[in-house]
Amino acid sequence: MPRWGMVIDLKRCIGCNACTVACKQENTTPDGILWTKVVSEEIGIYPNVTRAYIPLICNHCEDAPCERVCPTKATYHTDDGIVLVDEKKCIGCGACVTACPYKNRIKLHKEQLQRGLFKIGVLTPFEKQGYPRFVAGTALKCTFCHERVANGLDPACVVTCPTEARVFGNLDDPSSKVRRLIQARKGYQPLSHLNTRPKVFYVE
Amino acid sequence: MDSKVYNIVGEEFQLGYRHQDVWGWKIALAFFFGEVGAGLFFISAFFGFLKGMFIGWLMVSVCKPTALFLHLGVPIRFWRAIMGLKNSWISKGLFASVLFTGFGAIHMLNLYRPFLGEGLSELVLWISIIACFWVIIYLGFVLSYSPSIALWNSGLMPVISLTYGLLGGITMTLLFGHNSFLLDMPEVLRMLKYLEFGLVLFCGVILVSFLHGAAYMSNAGRRSVILLLKERYAPWFIFFVLIVGFAMTGVLILVGPVSLGVLLAVAVAELIGDVALKLLLFKTGLYEPVLTHSHF
Amino acid sequence: MKDRPVQNSVKPGRWVPSTCKMCLHSCSTLVHVTEEGVVNKVEGNPTNPSNNGKLCPKGNCAIMRLYDPHRIKTPLKRTKPRKGPNDDPGWVPISWDEAFEIVARELKKTLEEDPRKLLPAINDFQKLFLWAWPAAFGGNANYFTVVGTYCGGGYHPMNGIVHSTFAAANDYDYCEYWINAGGGDGFSSHLHVASQNYYMAKARVERGMRVIQVEPRLSIGGAKADEWIPIKPATDRHFALGLCHVIVRERLYDVEFLKRDTNAVYLVGPDGYFVRRGSDGKVLVWDPVDNKAKAWDDPTIKDFALEGSYQVEGVKARPAFQVFKDILKDATPEKVSSITDIPASTIERIATEFAKAAKIGATIKVEGRTLPLRPAAFNYYRGAQGHKYGSMTNHAFKLVNMLVGNIDAPGGHIGVTLDDQTEDAGHVWPGEDGMLKPMPHQLHPEIPFAYPPNTTHLMDYFPLGVDPGHLNNLTLFEPEKFGFDFYPDTMLICHSNPLWNMNGNQERYFEIMRRMRFIVAIDILFNESNVWADVILPTLDTLESWNMTMIEPPNTEGMCLRQPVINPLYDCKSEEEIFWEISERIGILDQWNEIVNFVCGFYKKPELMLQPGKKYTDRDIAERKGLLWNGKPLEWYMKHGHSVTKRQPKKWYRPWEGMRLHFYIEYILQRRDELKRKMEEAKVPFRNEWYWDDYQALPDMRLDPVHSEPPEYDMYAITFKDVQVNFSENLSIPWIDDIVHKDPVHMGILINTGTARKKGIEEGDLIQVISPYGKLTGLARLTEGVHPQTVAISNAITKWVDFHSVIRPGGGNFNRLLPADLKNTDANSGQMETVAKVKVVKLRSRPENAAEVLKQYRFVS
Known part of the structure; x- marks a missing residue:
């Protein structure tokens, strides 16, 4: 069984947010729901100043706090390490949102489904074919594109990234690109001291 | 890394502290009713004070679920919340609440019109007391269980829950009982008054220690404490939690005469302080920036 | 888990290969349509070596354009009179028949009265041939839009003269030291973004290519570069000349290249023209070994002099290189530093690093051909080249590259063609005197001189330039002066x-619209300009129509097919159907077909030529373009999506081998004097106001006039776009809005933190940026990443339209800050100044409900 993980190459990322949009496209996420995004930070004082672009995505932690606190066991993990939410079980208590140190989880409100992406209460055919998977009031998060992955494809955000800043693969395979990158470029985990054992690694 | 360098950001695509935004007044009220109601039942149960026990029971079994239902995204599935008993403090709390609702009701019925044998009565009493105690403190564990919000992630959280629960319980017991069962027990009345005062002092110290710990343990914690003590939420915190919730309560209960008006004022002040603290904890809870770089 | 998949790309359906249209360029896509006929995913097509399966954020949004509920669904007619920018036009739906009737009637009237009375603004870059339609309309050469000139006025003609191409880029495959001046190549914009970003990241991370970004604002490129060099706006030419100064002084230039591959050795006389032998007019060079002047192709030449001053044919003659060297005396690092705000030591260091990294003398074998290897190159684009002295500025950038001999060499600075049309097309031709034939007219044939003028933007007087559409803002209010x-x-x-893309006074633009008898618009969504129309003809979306295109590919070649994936959602037509129908109705069908044959190159394969009397559809044109490229039929393209391969090295590297490049551009002086003579002969009344001095054979150190605006304007303002937004139309897409309006650099007017503090401005304050020509309002965003004397305004915050639920109107358009006059326009290239000199004032602190407040200012200009 593979243990899926991702490496984010901060040297490559240009903050274009193609990944953010590809994810919205792939999953038909409603207005205001972002499962991944790229934030920036300005570092330094003129003229010695630069900007870092940092993609953020659910880390599919091995000791996921969101899974621990979930009272209904709606949040669970698959054998290959993907943390998912069963929208049929979630009661929308929000504990997982407060439990995730990376604030990667989000609660869906009914208005978001109703107002539509164009915010005028009209749903496009695209939305109509994609919204039925969502239940208002439940918690949502990135799924590592579990269906694509089950079909042997990479997640949508990984595939679209023009600079190949995202790499997806099996952390248990020493010859996989993710393992080699982590080794060669000294990959580190975000907020690793919190011991959530995230499976997304960053390299500078 | 200097915590001042990172700003608190909203939805901007910028690295920084982010506010907690799923838990608001509805769940704060639910927590409040749960703690204080259970506290009231707890204290009242020691005296067999049925009126207090009943009001406490109502707060836990009716008011709290109402507030929770308002908060939940899909309330119709609430029964599922018992499934996570192994890991989730919310599940454990729900289990305890159900136990409390059931056994508390039986105990009160038994008190009102005894129908259980002596052994069974004792058992029912102890189960309801334990469940009740659990209901008071589990909220604190819920908050402190997750490592994500530095302000909440303190070992003192359950103690704060317990203290405020007991404080609320004593306050309400005094309020409802001062002209009933306590009329015949002036010593107990005085003891409860002093106990309340003592708990206010104790709670104050705990709160200071709690804030101190948060401020020095992490950057997000420090930023939260700054929000509470110096910035946007300082007026609310200082007035409602410290002045009204502690000072007014403590002074009134110590030197105020035992009358309905005064005890009502004490109750209102203490409860306001309780609700205010919960709301403020929710509003000032911050997530740490996911990655940080050095700034000059 | 689930019976039906929830992820769009794995739902049952079919994949259709097509092409993206969210910017000018054409990344290949795969479009997924469900069994129910809903388009639910667009991905990159991995078989195309250009974008390699990747898409930028815009490309990921095609679905949102297709299903935008604001799309124009039927032809519309205006029922209320044309008044203001935000008034309700009172649209009523009409049938296509009625629409065509009205349009044909009105256009025919204009055609019969005087075809010059039409002002066209046709800017679909993926259907370039449409731009030629006015030529069928009685030879109309007007141009009421600025696109092409804002970013490419000086740029395109200079590329045409130096490389015989439309654009230019550095060589991703071999470059090791890449300077980007005022351009987003490889990071945020320009050519084939998803493709360039891919190759740039590859070069930087896998090959360790060093990137130096020179620009007033820390862009994405600046953030990723090894070094960001902040520069004062509108001083980019001076920086380039400073680099040249150091390279020449230290003798780090490629002597062999200059002597053999350029006209730097040609002797220049005091009048600026080459010195020619009296007997046969041959251009002369100086042989320092034999110590005499010889014809440039004299077989007895033993060496060429690059420097010195000689008496030849009775005049003082200097090799062109010496002329440049003499100009460079004025470009010392200290002088350049005082102009650009770049430390002198940095200029010295970058010049030396650059020249050394160029590995002069190194060679490489590519497909059996030994070529010079010059892995250092200076790239530049819109921000750096968009100044009054546009031609000189672009020339200066070319000279940095010429000095190290990297023009069209592996690792160097390479010309990029616009539209090759056929697989085996060459794009270089020999010119006179052994030089490459200069091809400054990259977009359309030269407009001949005429007085009275035949165009309202005075294109009759820009024999070399790109259409200065902004001059309409000047001439239409002084028509007598210009002799119309x-x-x-x-x-x-x-x-x-x-109205959004042109610089100049806003009220005047609105007035021009009011003065029109009839306006027809052909588009898919409403925008600031087409809302003024009388009739709107709605077009199909890219997922509903056909096209075959490939423009400006930096390192690939081929054709990309766009094919419909679903049936049209609404009652719309393709642009082709519309133009052909109108042409037939107004009687110019045959002329139009002839022009398309020429512009698309169908005449190269006569069996493809459009026939007189016949109308054609988008599918017809797409099919022919595919056949023209490589002889493959449409069915082949429908299956593969494209015929793109890496560009053939014989076309990419030194296709002009054996010809001399224009180091010194005498050609510019020839065209100047020709124009001067014609204007004199015709006694053109404004001939003495014409800026003849803009025509220079070499760049020099003069300052662009923007720097001499009154001193009360103590700051500079620049504008920029980023990878999420190419056309302003993209701001109507919800997903683009999601990633733009929360991006710090697009949330207000960027101002340097130190400067803001000095002016008492804090984050979020309402400020106004005022130039001598106009003003705009916005919220201050403090940043360390901008030159202290500069404010930077994203084009994502300059819309003013109200009738789209997603678009956020800002507090005014940057273009209002710029003049539309001759003084700030390059008489040579048509390039307008794109930097404004401004002052910044604070209106009030952190307003509540900022978005509403800003809207009040959008027409305050």
């Missing part, structure tokens, strides 16, 4: 937003 014997009263706007 007509006044335009009709407008055709197709896939264009002229």
Whole structure:
């Protein structure tokens, strides 16, 4: 069984947010729901100043706090390490949102489904074919594109990234690109001291 | 890394502290009713004070679920919340609440019109007391269980829950009982008054220690404490939690005469302080920036 | 888990290969359509070596354009009179028949009265041939839009003269030291973004390529570069000349290249022209070994002099290189530093690093051909080249590259063609005197001189330039002065937003619209300009129509097919159907077909030529373009999506081998004097106001006039776009809005933190940026990443339209800050100044409800 993980190459990322949009496209996420995004930070004082672009995505932690606190066991993990939410079980208590140190989880409100992406209460055919998977009031998060992955494809955000800043693969395979990158470029985990054992690694 | 360098950001695509935004007044009220109601039942149960026990029971079994239902995204599935008993403090709390609702009701019925044998009565009493105690403190564990919000992630959280629960319980017991069962027990009345005062002092110290710990343990914690003590939420915190919730309560209960008006004022002040603290904890809870770089 | 998949790309359906249209360029896509006929995913097509399966954020949004509920669904007619920018036009739906009737009637009237009375604004870059339609309309050469000139006025002609191409880029495959001046190549914009970003990341991370970004604002490129060099706006030419100064002084230039591959050795006389032998007019060079002047192709030449001063044919003659060297005396690092705000030591260091990294003398074998290897190159684009002295500025950038001999060499600075049309097309031709034939007219043939003028933007007087559409803002209000014997009263706007993209006084633009008798617009969504129309003809979306295109590919070649994936959602037509129908109805069908044959190159394969009397569809044109490229039929393209391969090295590297490049551009002086003579002969009344001095054979150190605006304007303002937004139309997409309006650099007017503090401005304050020509309002965003004397305004915050639920109107358009006059326009290239000199004032602190407040200012200009 593979243990899926991702490496984010901060040297490559240009903050274009193609990944953010590809994810919205792939999953038909409603207005205001972002499962991944790229934030920036300005570092330094003129003229010695630069900007870092940092993609953020659910880390599919091995000791996921969101899974621990979930009272209904709606949040669970698959054998290959993907943390998912069963929208049929979630009661929308929000504990997982407060439990995730990376604030990667989000609660869906009914208005978001109703107002539509164009915010005028009209749903496009695209939305109509994609919204039925969502239940208002439940918690949502990135799924590592579990269906694509089950079909042997990479997640949508990984595939679209023009600079190949995202790499997806099996952390248990020493010859996989993710393992080699982590080794060669000294990959580190975000907020690793919190011991959530995230499976997304960053390299500078 | 200097915590001042990172700003608190909203939805901007910028690295920084982010506010907690799923838990608001509805769940704060639910927590409040749960703690204080259970506290009231707890204290009242020691005296067999049925009126207090009943009001406490109502707060836990009716008011709290109402507030929770308002908060939940899909309330119709609430029964599922018992499934996570192994890991989730919310599940454990729900289990305890159900136990409390059931056994508390039986105990009160038994008190009102005894129908259980002596052994069974004792058992029912102890189960309801334990469940009740659990209901008071589990909220604190819920908050402190997750490592994500530095302000909440303190070992003192359950103690704060317990203290405020007991404080609320004593306050309400005094309020409802001062002209009933306590009329015949002036010593107990005085003891409860002093106990309340003592708990206010104790709670104050705990709160200071709690804030101190948060401020020095992490950057997000420090930023939260700054929000509470110096910035946007300082007026609310200082007035409602410290002045009204502690000072007014403590002074009134110590030197105020035992009358309905005064005890009502004490109750209102203490409860306001309780609700205010919960709301403020929710509003000032911050997530740490996911990655940080050095700034000059 | 689930019976039906929830992820869009794995739902049952079919994949259709097509091409993206969210910017000018054509990344290959795969479009997924469900069994129910809903388009639910667009991905990159991995078989195309250009974008390699990747898409930028815009490309990921095609679905949102297709299903945008604001799309124009039927032809519309205006029922209320044309008044203001935000008034309700009172649209009523009409049938196509009625629409065509009205349009044909009005256009025919104009055609019969005077075809010059039409002002066209046609800007679909993926259907370039449409731009030529006015030529069928009685030879109309007007241009009421700025696109092409804002970013490429000086740029395109200079590329045409130096490389014989439309654009230019550095060589991703071999470059090791890449300077980007004022351009987003490889990071945020320009050519084939998803493709360039891919190759740039590859070069930087896998090959360790060093990137130096020179620009006033820390862009994405600046953030990723090894070094960001902040520069004062409108001083980029001076930086380039400073680099040249150091390279020449230290003798780090490629002597062999200059001597053999350029005209730097040609002798220049005091009048600026080459010194020619009296007997046969041959251009002369100086042989320092034999110590005499010889014809440039004399077989007895033993060496060429690059320097010195000689008496030849009775005049003082200097090799062109010496002329440049003498100009460079004025470009010392200290002087350049005082102009650009770049430390002198940095200029010295970058010049030396650059020249050394160029590995002069190194060679490499590519497909059996030994070529010079010059892995250092200076790239540049819009921000750096968009100044009054546009031609000189672009020339200076070319000279940095020429000095190290990297022009069209592996690792160097390479010309990029616009539209090759056929697989085996060459794009270079020999010119006179052994030089490459200069091809400054990259977009359309030269407009001949005429007085009275035949165009309202005075294109009759820009023999070398790109259309200065902004001059309409000047001439239409002084028609007598410019001698017009007509006044335009009709407008055709197709896939264009002229009111938003042109610089100049806003009220005047609104007035021009009011003066039109009839305006027809052809587009898919409403914008600031087409809302003024009388009739709107709605076009199909890219997922509903056909096209075959490939423009400006930096390192690939081929054709990309766009094919419909679903049936049209609404009652719309393709642009081709519309133009052919209108042409037939107004009687110019045959002329139009002839022009398309020429512009698309169908005449190269006569069996593809359009026949007189016949109308054609988008599918017909796409099919022919595919056949023209490589002989493959449409069915082949429908299956593969494209025929793109890496560009053939014989076309990419030194296709002009054996010809000399224009180091010194005498050609510019020839065209100047020709124009001067013609204007004199015709006694053109404004000939003495014409800026003849803009025509220079070499760049020099003069300052652009923007620097001499009154001193009360103590700051500079620049504008920029980023990878999420190419056309302003993209701001109507919800997903683009999601990633733009929360991006710090697009949330207000960027101002340097230190400067803001000095002016008492804090984050979020309402401020106004005022130039001598106009103003705009916005919220201050403090940043360390901008030159202290500069404010930077994203084009994502300059819309003013109200009738789209997603678009956020800002507090005014940057273009209002810029003048539309001759003084700030390059008489040579048509390039307008794109930097404004401004002052910044604070209106009030952190307003509540900022968005509403800003809207109040959008027409305050």
